[in-house]
Amino acid sequence: MASSSTELCTDHENDLAKDKEQRDNYIQNQY
Structure with a gap:
């Protein structure tokens, strides 16, 4: 769980x- 959420944050x-x-x-x- 934690690792998947961490990956999402990283992405x-x-x-x-x-x-x-x-x-x-x-x-x-533009310049």
Whole structure:
């Protein structure tokens, strides 16, 4: 149980990191 929930949290954090990277890249491309 704990391990599966931890994996979900990790996946969610990874998704957030990807979104942040894409957002940063998009902002950089605007300039």
